[in-house]
Amino acid sequence: MSKKRAKITEFVKYTSVAGVGTIMVIPFFWLVSASLMTLNEFISVPPKWIPSNPQWHNYVDVFQHIPFLHYYINSFIVAVSVTALVLLTSAMGGYAFAKLDFVGKKPLFRFTLSTMMFPAFLFLIPNFYLIKLFGWVSNYLSLIMPFAVSAYGIFLLRQFIMSIPPDLIDAAKIDGASHFAIFTKIIIPLSKPALATLAILTFIGQWNSFLWPLIITSFSPQMTTVPVGLSKLSLAFSTYTNQNLILAGMVLQVIPVVALFLYMQRYYIKGIVLTGFGGI
């Protein structure tokens, strides 16, 4: 009887997960599908879901129209650097705010939170001034440094590090471990799911970033990133020009993000292992 009930519960669970999942994945599916369509199929109403004759050459054409590989490399340099810096600074800040006791902790934490509360357009002009002042206009630092620290990341890591049981840290302290050792040997390994999450979100944010790179790379086109490069395919006042190339370009743009997401899945394994430190 209860076995049967469990089976029904399972069935309901899987069908609802699949049902909602379909709604979530449809636009992504359509994007991939539309990137293989002809213009006529693309604009047909109701929308077509499967191209009758897949236009694989759309993908080749992207590389012939714009130096896509070059844009890819630029985007990689920027997104990987920013992600690495954000992970490092967020873990450091998160640890300090979560586990250390110091003068000015509360106001500093609130200050950190408050940096998220200003809209991005406010920073465009002042930050461009600074970048010019530092002489970074034609340097990758202009695309990396303004995003090297993320209040969001610090907050995220703080919340996760807080839930690491204090007994672990106390035990390590008794063994004579330094704060630095605690950070690298306990905090970092135990924060892996949170770090993986932050890595994915930061990478996506940088990978898709548009406005700031557009302004910077209009002065130094050799640093053009993928989204900015793709925007060079769309022509002002021309609704359909290069539509197929733009869609194919978007799919190419998404691939590294998908790869990263799938790779990071290894960090979402069941539960955290506490036994190595004597358990709770």
Place this chain on the structure above:
Amino acid sequence: MRRVFWILLLVSIFLSFSAVAKTVLVIQTHWSDYQVNGIFNKSGKLIYPGLKQYAEEYMKLHPNIEIKIREVPFSNYLQQLIISHMAGKEADIYDLYSLWGVQLVSSHILAAPPKEIINAVKRNFVPASVKGATINGKVWGIPSEIDDYALIYNKKLLSEAGYTEPPKTWDELVKMARKLTKYNSKGAISQYGFAFLSGWNSAVVHPYLSLLYSLGGSMFNKSYTKCLLNNQKGVKALNEELVLFKEKATNSAGNVFNFPQNTVAMMIMAPWYVRSLKQAYGNQYTKYVGIAPIPPIKKPATLSYTWFFAVDSASKHKKAAWDFLKWFALQVQPKTNTTRAGDLEVNVISVIPPNKIDLRNHQKQLADLKVFIDQLKNAIPEPNVMQGAQIKTILMNQIVAAWNGQKSAQRALDDAVAKINSILARYYH
């Protein structure tokens, strides 16, 4: 030996100086892809040069000049211009939408053109485009593009409903639109007899102003101290639009993608849309797409707007910049009797060239835009007023509110005028 060394040193110093002395001209444009890089045939041969090839040609003629092209998408163009100018990294030459020009002129960002260029523009260009490039009574650049509005209709849908001709008057258009509007089983519009576009301010405001001009109305008084839209003509123009909305025979949900899906019978649009339609319809274009003058309420009229080439006042090479523009946009090539800019505008960008000589000598290539070109004689340029984009957005918001039944025409225009007048009061006395 020593002498050789000194000679080499002197030569290298001289060379490095001459390299430094090379004049760099930066051209900022909203054009991109083939518009900049040129159109090639399948075997890789250049058929029509883009901006880049013209720049290269000029550099060959003037080895001391280096031209750099800065591509910036239309939607971020002004923003990029503001930020680069603030930081002292401005371009030397811009292609500008006339409405932006007002703000730039009043902030002293544009350089006044040399007398001979002003005279050449006044002499050789279509009057509407000269007015478009005129701000506070002075010409500020060389027009690069002129656009006006016309009725674009779906021949197939019209003939299915028994119409062989597009409407000749606005009343006729309304009657036809009623008949051409179709609904699905749940009462939603499945085919627009006439579609009003929305989504950006020109799409809403320009057709409205075209109707206002047809009534002989005007948006401002001569000195720009008052907005006149809430007078009897302004309200009538908006009420003419509202007829179809009130009968639920149209709504503001239509977009530029609907026409090639054959769900729009008629709409008012600018020449750039023709390019999109030709792409969407391919060789079926002439079978489906018809273009006619906007059916007048009273007299034939249409609104026009202009783009023009201008030079930044902070540019260190203003003379070189104007010299390039003269060569590019004014000099007539003996072989074709057209200008280089005209060739680019017609063959590559597909816009109406504002230079009369280009209009005359490109007739074959411009055949699809014939109605638009003919209507230039009835075109009234968009007013070059301070805070033009802001004023246009205010007007758009009020018109759309009226379309959706939130306000009456009178009330919407009263609200718009109150806001617009308070802006005008800050700049015009």
Place this chain on the structure above:
Amino acid sequence: MQVSKNRLRENIVAYIFLSPILLFFTVFFAFAVGFSVWVSFKQWNMLISPFSAPNVGLWNYSSLFSDPLFISALRNTIVYAFTTTIAVLILSLLIAVALNNIKGAAVWRFIYFAPTITPAVAVGMIWGYLYNPSRGIVNEILGWFGIPSHNWLTDPRYALMAIMITAVWAGMGASILIFTAGLKAIPQSYYDAAKIDGASRVKMFWSITLPLLKPTILFLLVTGMIGAWQVFDLVYMMGTNAPASSVEVLSLYMYNTAFVDFQMGKASAAAMILFVIVLITTLLILKAFRKGGLESYE
């Protein structure tokens, strides 16, 4: 003596850990915000030097409150921020729990994350199809239940709601991922012990999962709220055909004020007002969580 020495050492260590962050905020944040506060008292069109822009005192601030569009934007943003943040929070928690112990979790997680990685243009396009008044699937499905067709994205009564639905759809991916990381941090032994005690799944959810997820919930509530107050992309893309007063949000208003109207001073003033509102909201949320007996989490 020993204690205070340890204290001092901990202070020093903390500031060493925080030094890159503090340096960053001093350079890239303090300057920009200071500049913006200064500009908010000026009439500056960004085309002239800010030094030569006229001072207008509090005019920028007072002109905002006499602008009906700003008031509409404020109202719409409040509705948007609270509705979407709470909806995203509840739905993504349920989904994350459902996906936690499911076969093929990685694949499911990818499917639910797809909206987050789909480029915004494609999202706007496909939702435009779904909301299409005559052929869209939304009207089609509602028709089965006898609900009449609406012009979802242009009707002033429904446009904001339609955008909010898309926003929830698009915003869940990141929250699900963060909840997943939170769930993974809960030791399995807690559940094993509860199972031995014969606790039901629902009971375990309320007594183990939910309390232990509180830091995560606090994080998502605060950052979700801050993010929602600044919503831009979706409204910019989907709200353009509706009457402005019904969909205008603060960030769009500020952006247009700055880069269409050339009134950077007024836009900066609006940003300062937004900041104060968001700050108060955040502090209230933090306070509420403290009251809930979670001193240590805030």
